[in-house]
Amino acid sequence: MADPVTTENPTPLARRGLMFILSSPSGAGKTTIARRLLQSDAGIALSVSATTRPIRPGETDGKDYHFVERGEFDAMVEDHAFLEWAHVFGNSYGTPKAQIWAGLKAGTDFLFDIDWQGTQQLSQRAREDVVPVFILPPSIDELRRRLIARGTDDKNVIEARMERARAEISHWSDYDYVVVNDDVDRCYEQVRRILEAERLRRERQTGLVNFVRKMTAPDAV
Numbered sequence: 001m002a003d004p005v006t007t008e009n010p011t012p013l014a015r016r017g018l019m020f021i022l023s024s025p026s027g028a029g030k031t032t033i034a035r036r037l038l039q040s041d042a043g044i045a046l047s048v049s050a051t052t053r054p055i056r057p058g059e060t061d062g063k064d065y066h067f068v069e070r071g072e073f074d075a076m077v078e079d080h081a082f083l084e085w086a087h088v089f090g091n092s093y094g095t096p097k098a099q100i101w102a103g104l105k106a107g108t109d110f111l112f113d114i115d116w117q118g119t120q121q122l123s124q125r126a127r128e129d130v131v132p133v134f135i136l137p138p139s140i141d142e143l144r145r146r147l148i149a150r151g152t153d154d155k156n157v158i159e160a161r162m163e164r165a166r167a168e169i170s171h172w173s174d175y176d177y178v179v180v181n182d183d184v185d186r187c188y189e190q191v192r193r194i195l196e197a198e199r200l201r202r203e204r205q206t207g208l209v210n211f212v213r214k215m216t217a218p219d220a221v
């Protein structure tokens with residue numbers, strides 16, 4: 001698939017990658033938006049988390065998550081193999097370090113589907129690389145409807161997720177961008193534009209110094 005940045009910009013400049021974080025209360029639609037971004041933009045790769053939660057129908061090990069046993073997860077924590085990790089809904093989730101730093105340096109953007117705890121940890125470690133985006137549902141009632149319609153959780157789990165949703169939403173103001181997912185096409189378009197604009201931030205375009213130097217060199221005119 002063509003890289004949209006190179007398609008739109010015939011003079012691609014060297015650029016440091018960014019960490020594009022999507023957080024939301026469970027059911028607000030971040031997985032839906034994330035999948036669309038990954039399908040349509042070859043310049044961004046998913047940061048695949050490790051988790052102890054059981055695999056859901058439709059998920060693929062190694063693609064959606066690395067599904068690991070508790071012992072393996074704890075050993076990764078011991079080995080400092082995670083950039084960040086947290087307990088969510090009685091399970092553990094963590095971002096493996098491997099490849100992220102090298103990828104960023106090489107200009108790969110990474111998409112993170114992580115909660116507010118992970119966002120805080122990544123922001124503390126690498127604020128300038130992080131682009132935190134929070135997705136809100138249009139209402140609490142609609143959030144419940146989506147969780148039921150998704151059909152992946154039983155009634156008790158849905159109630160636990162609803163309980164936790166209020167706590168997750170309370171962190172909305174830690175995020176640089178907040179998007180309401182009422183209409184999924186509009187929400188996706190807004191998220192895509194945030195990514196596009198953030199890629200153009202001066203400090204990420206590491207090739208600019210040489211580009212401008214060459215353009216303005218006395219013998220270039």
Ligand SMILES: Nc1nc2c(ncn2[C@@H]2O[C@H](COP(=O)(O)OP(=O)(O)O)[C@@H](O)[C@H]2O)c(=O)[nH]1
Pocket residue numbers: 023024025026027031049050053084085086088093094095113114115117118119
């Ligand atoms: N801190 C942190 N949170 C994660 C990570 N991976 C997933 N999460 C969060 O864990 C929560 C539960 O994820 P999941 O079990 O896939 O259910 P979902 O809420 O339906 O997306 C979501 O808020 C995710 O954003 C991770 O590596 N680190």
Ligand SMILES: Nc1ncnc2c1ncn2[C@@H]1O[C@H](COP(=O)(O)OP(=O)(O)O)[C@@H](O)[C@H]1O
Pocket residue numbers: 024025026027028029030031032033146147149150181182183184185
């Ligand atoms: N704007 C929307 N309108 C209606 N349903 C939506 C919308 N966005 C997502 N959904 C549906 O809501 C459910 C939860 O979305 P999902 O992406 O799994 O949320 P999350 O990853 O935040 O838990 C899914 O069944 C999804 O198809």
